[in-house]
Amino acid sequence: MVTAEEIARITVFADLDPSERERLAKVVADITLAPGESAVNEGDSRALFGLLEGRVEVIRRVDGVESVIGERKPGDVFGEMAMAFGITYPGGFRAAETSRVFRLASGGLFIFIGADAETAWLRPDIALDQKGYVLTGPDVHDAGRWQVDRDAYLLETSVPGIFACGDVRFSPVKRVAAAVGEGSMAIAFVHQFLKEAEAS
Numbered sequence: 001m002v003t004a005e006e007i008a009r010i011t012v013f014a015d016l017d018p019s020e021r022e023r024l025a026k027v028v029a030d031i032t033l034a035p036g037e038s039a040v041n042e043g044d045s046r047a048l049f050g051l052l053e054g055r056v057e058v059i060r061r062v063d064g065v066e067s068v069i070g071e072r073k074p075g076d077v078f079g080e081m082a083m084a085f086g087i088t089y090p091g092g093f094r095a096a097e098t099s100r101v102f103r104l105a106s107g108g109l110f111i112f113i114g115a116d117a118e119t120a121w122l123r124p125d126i127a128l129d130q131k132g133y134v135l136t137g138p139d140v141h142d143a144g145r146w147q148v149d150r151d152a153y154l155l156e157t158s159v160p161g162i163f164a165c166g167d168v169r170f171s172p173v174k175r176v177a178a179a180v181g182e183g184s185m186a187i188a189f190v191h192q193f194l195k196e197a198e199a200s
């Protein structure tokens with residue numbers, strides 16, 4: 001049986017939370033390959049493999065002639081291309097020596113590219129959370145960063161009259177529709193802010 005510690009030795013899984021590695025360890029198949037035995041052949045159903053021990057060669061057959069076009073070492077994964085592009089395996093993976101792999105049956109691969117709040121350039125009196133997202137409205141109050149004798153507008157930052165919207169704003173909603181909607185709301189808040197500023 002593959003352990004969570006062994007999963008951690010696969011480079012792409014090394015940064016997973018221990019609990020996620022435990023979950024993976026429970027669902028992967030532990031496979032030992034004799035030299036010359038294939039982990040996967042062209043046309044096999046898609047799965048992601050992690051190489052725990054040994055060495056695996058990448059085999060490509062063109063016009064009946066077989067060539068070794070690469071190899072995988074312990075810590076590597078293979079099979080990801082077919083999953084990412086939704087294609088059949090363009091080549092096979094065959095043990096060059098006695099090898100141990102795990103097989104994670106999965107129909108697809110989703111890559112989260114990630115998102116960072118690029119807010120280092122903002123003036124320091126605009127309050128941010130620990131990850132750099134801009135606090136607005138009630139979150140500014142909760143952080144003790146609101147200094148004016150009225151409630152902050154929903155999208156107002158800690159600096160009265162400066163508004164934030166979209167992904168850069170601290171909020172669990174990171175979607176196009178939310179960003180667009182907040183943009184139009186922010187404009188309405190600007191008008192309201194200016195109207196009140198003129199009246200006072």
Ligand SMILES: Cc1cc2nc3c(=O)[nH]c(=O)nc-3n(C[C@H](O)[C@H](O)[C@H](O)COP(=O)(O)OP(=O)(O)OC[C@H]3O[C@@H](n4cnc5c(N)ncnc54)[C@H](O)[C@@H]3O)c2cc1C
Nearest residue numbers: 112113114115118121165166167168173174175176177179
């Ligand atoms: C991989 C991925 C997939 C997604 N898929 C979906 C989806 O399917 N459906 C969905 O609704 N949402 C999806 N989202 C989320 C969606 O992209 C965002 O919610 C949306 O783009 C937020 O819009 P925004 O205008 O707030 O920010 P952004 O679209 O990030 O726009 C901010 C812009 O500001 C620019 N910028 C940054 N710093 C500066 C600076 N100092 N000076 C000038 N310009 C600057 C950036 O280059 C960028 O162009 C996805 C996000 C990612 C990362």
